[in-house]
Amino acid sequence: xxxxxxxxxxxxxxxxxxxxxxxxxxxxxxxxxxxxxxxxxxxxxxxxxxxxxxxxxxxxxxxxxxxxxxxxxxxxxxxxxxxxxxxxxxxxxxxxxxxxxxxxxxxxxxxxxxxxxxxxxxxxxxxxxxxxxxxxxxxxxxxxxxxxxxxxxxxxxxxxxxxxxxxxxxxxxxxxxxxxxxxxxxxxxxxxxxxxxxxxxxxxxxxxxxxxxxxxxxxxxxxxxxxxxxx
Numbered sequence: 001x002x003x004x005x006x007x008x009x010x011x012x013x014x015x016x017x018x019x020x021x022x023x024x025x026x027x028x029x030x031x032x033x034x035x036x037x038x039x040x041x042x043x044x045x046x047x048x049x050x051x052x053x054x055x056x057x058x059x060x061x062x063x064x065x066x067x068x069x070x071x072x073x074x075x076x077x078x079x080x081x082x083x084x085x086x087x088x089x090x091x092x093x094x095x096x097x098x099x100x101x102x103x104x105x106x107x108x109x110x111x112x113x114x115x116x117x118x119x120x121x122x123x124x125x126x127x128x129x130x131x132x133x134x135x136x137x138x139x140x141x142x143x144x145x146x147x148x149x150x151x152x153x154x155x156x157x158x159x160x161x162x163x164x165x166x167x168x169x170x171x172x173x174x175x176x177x178x179x180x181x182x183x184x185x186x187x188x189x190x191x192x193x194x195x196x197x198x199x200x201x202x203x204x205x206x207x208x209x210x211x212x213x214x215x216x217x218x219x220x221x222x223x224x225x226x227x228x229x230x231x
Contacts, residue, residue: 134210
């Protein structure tokens, strides 16, 4: 069962339609927050896989703080923000801070339910378990990466990209495949984003002896796993 938290105006007809018709209670545990404080109270106490937040009546600075704080404290929770089409500049800032999806008003309740389910399904598919390769451990349950016992902070998309590559050693992923698996079809990001994130991953990992994320010229990337020389 998935946990979904909504922070939207309670009189929203489309959200009532969404939660009443398309999120069935036998597969989704629904929570509702009417303020930032309530949002973080729920996140601290309950298992929430996805948060659907409308920026209506929320100042941009507060919306930025919400997304930034969620990314730091609750990195596993997917963040979907509903804004106006003209809030594109705000959306770009939120994407950089860790927002996973941007939906513009007016929107269709069925479309939102399908897009949210697709995101949750991708995340579930990526949760293939915890990995340990040489001195690097990737703990999906905690959204945590360690090397030589030292915790390294990875942004959500960096973590998901690393986990996907390490879960499929020697498999060559095209940039388009990585975009679809990690960012989704509807993302406003482009394939150059993949290269930026891979660069950040390699810089943060340093030079572990047992693995390397390598480019495949003209195609994409793959993870190369080597025998740990200490074994």
